Every structure is written in C-alpha cells, then in structure tokens.
Amino acid sequence: MQPQMDSARIVPDDWLNPLPIAHCFASTNPIEVDLGCGKGRFLIERARTHPDVNFIGIDRMLRRIRKIDNRARRLGLKNIRLLRVEGYYATAYLMPPDAIRAYYIFFPDPWPKTAHHKHRLFNPRFLDALHRTLQLEGLVHAATDHAEYFTEICAVLRADSRFEEIEPFQPTPDERTDFELWYEGKTPIGRISLRKRAP
Numbered sequence: 202m203q204p205q206m207d208s209a210r211i212v213p214d215d216w217l218n219p220l221p222i223a224h225c226f227a228s229t230n231p232i233e234v235d236l237g238c239g240k241g242r243f244l245i246e247r248a249r250t251h252p253d254v255n256f257i258g259i260d261r262m263l264r265r266i267r268k269i270d271n272r273a274r275r276l277g278l279k280n281i282r283l284l285r286v287e288g289y290y291a292t293a294y295l296m297p298p299d300a301i302r303a304y305y306i307f308f309p310d311p312w313p314k315t316a317h318h319k320h321r322l323f324n325p326r327f328l329d330a331l332h333r334t335l336q337l338e339g340l341v342h343a344a345t346d347h348a349e350y351f352t353e354i355c356a357v358l359r360a361d362s363r364f365e366e367i368e369p370f371q372p373t374p375d376e377r378t379d380f381e382l383w384y385e386g387k388t389p390i391g392r393i394s395l396r397k398r399a400p
C-alpha cells in the first residue's frame with residue numbers, strides 16, 4: 202500500500218489491508234500499543250517518559266479517546282496516536298504483521314457473569330492476532346484485579362507455546378492506571394507478561 206500522508210494525516214489508498222501504522226508517526230521508533238487504554242494515565246505517562254517509543258492507544262469509548270487526545274496535545278506529545286475502535290478488531294485487522302513491540306492490556310473488562318464470558322478479550326483467537334502482529338520477541342503485558350479472569354488469562358497464555366513467560370511488568374507509581382489506583386489496597390492485582398518466541 203502506498204498511502205498518501207504526512208505524519209499527522211494518513212489516507213490509505215485501500216481499506217482492505219492493515220493500516221500502514223508506522224507512517225502515522227514522524228519517526229521509525231518502535232511501536233507499542235495500550236489496548237483498552239481507558240482514561241490514559243499509563244499511556245500519557247509512558248509516552249512522556251519514553252519519547253523514543255511510539256504509542257498507539259486503543260479504546261472503544263470515544264469520550265476517553267477525546268480526553269487522552271486533549272491531554273496529549275496540551276503536553277505536546279508527538280509519539281501518541283489514538284484509535285477509537287474495538288480491541289480485537291484493531292489487533293486482528295488493523296495492526297500490520299510483525300509491527301508491534303509490546304501490547305499493554307491493563308484491566309480488560311472482566312465480564313463477570315458466566316453468560317457474558319464470551320465477550321472477554323483473552324481467548325486463543327485473540328492470541329493469534331497478538332502473535333501475528335508482534336515483532337519477534339515482542340511482549341504482552343496483562344494485569345487485572347479480577348482473580349477468576351486472571352486465572353483464565355494465565356491459562357490461555359501459558360497454553361500457547363508460541364509465547365514464553367517472563368517477569369511480570371511492574372509499572373512505576375506514575376504509570377499505574379486509573380483502574381489500578383481505584384483498586385489499590387482493595388484487591389490484589391494479578392500481572393503476567395510473555396514474550397513471542399522465535400519460530
């Protein structure tokens with residue numbers, strides 16, 4: 202695909218292929234994704250302290266994406282791009298192959314009722330999408346306060362031999378997400394991180 206673009210506006214010449222996401226940024230720095238970025242506390246802080254990394258924030262709530270956009274503009278952050286879109290769709294259809302260095306998936310909706318478990322993000326199909334779009338040795342970092350969903354996330358990830366488990370990602374105090382701050386001291390937080398193995 203030969204998109205017509207500068208780094209601020211991007212107009213792909215077809216919509217059947219993944220987005221030429223690297224062209225959305227002014228630099229060729231590695232790209233990391235905050236999936237379900239919420240109000241963006243982690244995303245903004247991480248982008249501010251890691252200017253050598255390009256970040257994509259994805260959330261399906263327009264209000265939250267707008268809020269992050271306003272803050273990022275106020276702070277003059279050039280290394281954030283935002284997508285208001287469903288997370289599985291973005292990963293499976295919009296992210297290009299072998300393009301993403303890390304996914305941060307913090308406090309994904311737990312859908313606690315059994316009848317709603319089918320809406321949970323983590324399942325083998327989602328792992329296929331993560332694997333396809335991650336660079337070699339790319340990372341997946343997940344965290345949740347929901348013990349039962351955490352057990353399920355760990356089971357799904359550990360069952361996939363395309364990934365190896367590594368030490369869990371620990372945010373700095375300023376990187377803790379809005380949801381983490383909310384649950385702090387009330388509920389233990391489960392964290393798991395994995396690395397994409399060589400084929």
Ligand SMILES: C[S@@+](CC[C@H](N)C(=O)[O-])C[C@H]1O[C@@H](n2cnc3c(N)ncnc32)[C@H](O)[C@@H]1O
Pocket residue numbers: 236237238239240241259260261262265286287288289306307308309310322378379380381
């Ligand atoms: C529990 S909040 C956590 C937000 C943030 N990661 C944090 O830790 O503060 C979950 C966020 O994911 C978004 N979300 C839930 N399911 C989603 C999906 N399938 N696709 C995109 N965003 C989703 C929600 O709109 C919400 O902002």
